[in-house]
Amino acid sequence: MAMPQTNHAMDQSSPVTQDIAVSAHNVSKNYGPVEALKDLTLEFPRGQLTSLLGPSGCGKTTLLKIIAGLLEPTAGEVQVDGKAVTGPGPDRAFVFQDFALLPWASVIRNVAFGLELRGIAKTEREDIAEKYIKDVGLSGFEKSFPHELSGGMRQRVGLARALSVDADVLLMDEPFSAVDEQTRRKFQEDLLALVANENKTFIFVTHSIEEAVYVSDQIAILLPRPSRVSDIIRPTGLREKDSHSIRRDPEYLDIVDEIWDSLRTYVE
Amino acid sequence: MTHRSLYLKIFSAVIVFGAWEIAGRIPVSYAFPTFFESMAALGRMAFDGSLWQAYAETLKPLAIGVAISAVTGNAMGLWIGLSKFFDWLFSPIFIVMQAAPLAALIPLLVMMYGIGLTSKIFVVCIMAMPVIVLNTAGAVRNTPTSLTEMGRSFQASWWEVILKIIIPAASPVIFSGLRLGVSAGFIGAILSELKITPTGVGDIITYSRSIADYASMYAAIFSIILLAVLFLNLLERLEHYLFEGNTRGYASD
Numbered sequence: 001m002a003m004p005q006t007n008h009a010m011d012q013s014s015p016v017t018q019d020i021a022v023s024a025h026n027v028s029k030n031y032g033p034v035e036a037l038k039d040l041t042l043e044f045p046r047g048q049l050t051s052l053l054g055p056s057g058c059g060k061t062t063l064l065k066i067i068a069g070l071l072e073p074t075a076g077e078v079q080v081d082g083k084a085v086t087g088p089g090p091d092r093a094f095v096f097q098d099f100a101l102l103p104w105a106s107v108i109r110n111v112a113f114g115l116e117l118r119g120i121a122k123t124e125r126e127d128i129a130e131k132y133i134k135d136v137g138l139s140g141f142e143k144s145f146p147h148e149l150s151g152g153m154r155q156r157v158g159l160a161r162a163l164s165v166d167a168d169v170l171l172m173d174e175p176f177s178a179v180d181e182q183t184r185r186k187f188q189e190d191l192l193a194l195v196a197n198e199n200k201t202f203i204f205v206t207h208s209i210e211e212a213v214y215v216s217d218q219i220a221i222l223l224p225r226p227s228r229v230s231d232i233i234r235p236t237g238l239r240e241k242d243s244h245s246i247r248r249d250p251e252y253l254d255i256v257d258e259i260w261d262s263l264r265t266y267v268e
Numbered sequence: 269m270t271h272r273s274l275y276l277k278i279f280s281a282v283i284v285f286g287a288w289e290i291a292g293r294i295p296v297s298y299a300f301p302t303f304f305e306s307m308a309a310l311g312r313m314a315f316d317g318s319l320w321q322a323y324a325e326t327l328k329p330l331a332i333g334v335a336i337s338a339v340t341g342n343a344m345g346l347w348i349g350l351s352k353f354f355d356w357l358f359s360p361i362f363i364v365m366q367a368a369p370l371a372a373l374i375p376l377l378v379m380m381y382g383i384g385l386t387s388k389i390f391v392v393c394i395m396a397m398p399v400i401v402l403n404t405a406g407a408v409r410n411t412p413t414s415l416t417e418m419g420r421s422f423q424a425s426w427w428e429v430i431l432k433i434i435i436p437a438a439s440p441v442i443f444s445g446l447r448l449g450v451s452a453g454f455i456g457a458i459l460s461e462l463k464i465t466p467t468g469v470g471d472i473i474t475y476s477r478s479i480a481d482y483a484s485m486y487a488a489i490f491s492i493i494l495l496a497v498l499f500l501n502l503l504e505r506l507e508h509y510l511f512e513g514n515t516r517g518y519a520s521d
Binding site: 065068069070088089090092093094096097098100102103104113114116117118145165 | 412414415417418419420421422423424428432433436437439511512
């Protein structure tokens with residue numbers, strides 16, 4: 001799966017001149033006396049995948065939920081397309097770690113649920129849902145219920161639901177952590193294709209170093225207590241690689257090592 | 269599959285009624301009639317119309333009480349489950365109501381509301397309401413956070429989150445509360461007819477016992493159990509119809 005040349009060109013340009021889709025400015029979040037995030041500033045380039053990587057408790061999910069508008073920051077501001085976030089909006093869609101499917105609703109109703117909440121008529125939203133169910137490879141399961149699907153298939157439903165509302169920004173909270181290793185690898189490959197084919201900005205929370213290096217254009221390493229961005233790593237040569245040979249690339253291995261060296265002291 | 273479970277149901281009914289018949293024939297007690305004697309008494313009462321008259325009387329407090337308990341109980345439960353403040357304010361009342369020995373309260377109710385329909389409706393409500401309220405409140409409170417967050421992230425309004433996520437998610441526990449509440453309501457209805465004034469089915473039970481017509485007494489008890497079971501089955505079907513995916517293939521046929 002060769003990557004399109006446009007992405008290649010983007011990789012070469014410097015981060016400063018890039019088009020920024022989402023930005024967090026001096027964001028802090030306190031839970032009572034606990035500082036989850038402190039004065040965090042981070043930019044997410046348009047059309048690229050940025051990973052938030054760090055040990056557990058470093059506030060990466062908190063940051064994602066603040067960007068989603070599900071949590072209010074204690075201080076600071078998040079902007080999407082230059083507009084301040086005050087709550088959930090049509091420009092962002094969320095993929096949940098535990099899938100967050102409605103167990104009483106069929107696959108097609110689950111996928112169309114985001115559109116249902118937006119007041120799209122039933123036939124229209126089911127046509128759209130049908131297309132995305134096909135895209136994620138679940139054709140024939142439209143009438144199935146979530147409990148009849150495997151973990152991997154459930155997350156495909158969650159992904160189809162997020163894609164069907166056609167938001168510019170896709171927020172993914174450890175989306176592959178609840179599926180088995182083989183399914184996860186397939187998901188990671190599919191995600192690379194998705195980033196290449198859809199002109200969307202992906203923000204991806206993960207605790208897996210390998211996963212982050214494999215799928216990301218930009219990796220933000222967060223360190224805990226209170227959380228701050230300790231480093232931003234931009235793999236340069238991995239995007240042009242075939243998805244099967246990335247894991248053997250020296251750059252991939254070096255970055256994985258480098259990240260582990262910086263994180264190991266924070267892991268109990 | 270349906271046939272097999274239907275046969276199994278008939279089979280277990282045959283065992284229970286057979287045991288009843290045998291116990292009646294031994295007899296285990298002079299006051300214990302056989303199954304067929306009881307059914308004959310049931311048929312007789314159905315034909316002379318006394319059974320239907322009795323039910324017309326019994327169903328009044330039962331239906332009104334259960335309806336009030338179901339509607340206000342679920343509304344209260346939803347309210348308590350959504351708000352910590354109302355949980356703090358109202359939950360203790362229903363916990364006390366659930367724990368209180370009802371028979372001890374009946375004289376109090378009679379003093380306040382007399383021996384008429386109002387007292388009987390009260391008894392049904394006191395029996396049925398707490399479990400409905402507490403189940404609904406607990407289920408609403410325990411709605412998975414990720415589901416409500418999912419709704420909010422797709423810009424659901426407050427009402428949409430309640431109607432399309434919280435209530436369906438809570439529905440299995442709400443329905444189990446309803447089933448328990450309705451059975452408790454049946455107990456309350458009969459209890460009130462035995463304890464306050466003998467009317468309806470309670471009257472048949474009290475009267476036939478006093479004249480040693482045990483077959484009629486057991487027939488009346490049997491009929492009220494049958495009615496309760498049928499009603500609970502109906503509730504289960506309603507639940508299965510409304511929230512198909514929630515039953516995960518375990519719903520009864």
